Amino acid sequence: MNELPDKNAGLIADLLNRLADVSGEAVALAAYRREADAFDPDLSTALVALDLLSIADNPAGSEEVRACLKRLQEDFQARGSLAAAEKIVAALKKNEGAERRP
């Protein structure tokens, strides 16, 4: 039921009004802005690609993701983004090992 009785509507509005007051959250919001600035495109993409590989539920999908990963790895190595490249290499090895096991 969407419609609220008078009293509840007032209470909820007051609650939401208090919630919406973020004037005391300067430190937390500054931390969020720092988080935005600290975004590492290579590492983030590597993480997503590795997650994709780990959840791929069919051989074709898995192969497609592995092809993407290999391309990413080459790109990362070419521009010196070694941490991201290493993550991918390790994951690919692990994934290939898992596929070979009966």
Place this chain on the structure above:
Amino acid sequence: MSGAGLAAPEIAVELVHRLFVLIKAASVYGPDNEGYRSHSAAAHETLDAILGKEGAVRLEAREERLLFNEKPIRFFLGDAGVSFLTAEMKRRGVGGIEFRPQRGTSQLDDFVFAFNKAGAPTERPFDEFERLLKLAGVTAIAPYRPGPSEEGVSSAAAEAGGPAGFDGSAGGFGGVEHSGPAEAAGAARRAFLHAVNVVEDLMTRVRDGQEVDFEEPKRVVQGLAEQVISDAQTLFELSLLQNFDAYTYAHCVNVCVYSVAIGNRLGLSRESLSDLGFGALFHDVGKAKLPRELIDKPGAFDDREWQIVRRHPALGAQSLLAMRRPLDRTLARAISIAFEHHLGMKGQGYPVLLQPRRQELFSRICAVADAFDAMTSGRVYSKGAKSPDEALRRMVQRAGIDFDPLLLRLFINVVGIFPIGSALQLETGERGVVARNSSADLLHPQIVVFADRDGEKTRSELVDLGRQRPGAAESRRSISKTLDPRKAGIDAAAVLRARPASVQPPPEPRASGSPGTPRS
């Protein structure tokens, strides 16, 4: 200017916030009201602490900043107090306010009520304000006129009739200037419709495995971001009330608009806002890979269908990863948002990961925007649209689980407690629909009153609940309760389309007296 390079102390930020809240409270309550008195006590405490430490202090509006004893006060974009105070000071022709230590009864309350009374349009607003202060016996708090460089700014603000819309804060984009509200609304609508077309084109290309041009979507995002910064409310109205046949495409644009609005309020850089908007526009790109009949299905999904639909984040990330283009920051953001926007704060969402991890910031922003639009748009496979205020209430219940609590709070700050299109009943028995919100006063939106106390349709009237004449108890309107538009038979979009162009001026008070306490 001594000390201009140093920031004012933290307590200066608190003083501005306390003053902001007190002035708003004084515009609604009488001096004896309990709510007002608690705000007054807090403001007194802060002011006394400052005067005890600093002696006399000056709060000065210079350009769009506030200075405390010549030192700039550092604010973040989420704080409405600074924009409110600078605009309201300018409207009264006030360049600054000097607070001096005082003995005996505090004069802060008298000052605040005189400040509000002086808000009515007049030829000499500063003289009127001084007259009212003298009448009230206020001597320890004194306004002064702006310096020569600020004169032009003040008079322009006074002529404009007060503060601008609440999203006037600079977020990196320049914003858009229009000659009037109709032109602004037309430009927003054009930008919105163009964005829907661009999304449709790119989704079609992804479905067909064709290359996607990123330049046009980037231009679209820039246009939408500029609209959000200059007048987010107009875009929110389009997002909430337009009924598009192509729901999926319009949804992507809506999510882009809400995400950029949150990012802007958060104070993100221009580059980040642009990336956020781009990623949000692409967040559902994986749906292009799902069977069309499933996406357009009018009824609810069964378990097997849900399983398929839940693959869209992975499909989206995979489609973007497979694009033969250099991986830059923008594309990486889009990949991350497409994959993570349904993950949930605790990994309880989907895709189900073997090693659950935290969503990136932009994915958390997009999750808030996505859920709100999905609930209010009544997507084809849901049980029907929720009213905007109902959607917010449901989202608050899921804070910390599905949604980042602080980002959700920012979002409420952006769209309002009663977002545009919310149907309300007033204490007078009249019915109305919310037309606009101001972050400076979320409890008192601008509404279109369209039915009288007997529920009879009347000529619609645009009323700003936050700008009613103080003391006019019999003319005061306040919100009594929210209404379910479907049950009450209210077509919010039709009501807003038929609204008058300008706010009805508040009626002259017939008798003096303290206004009643609003119930919401």
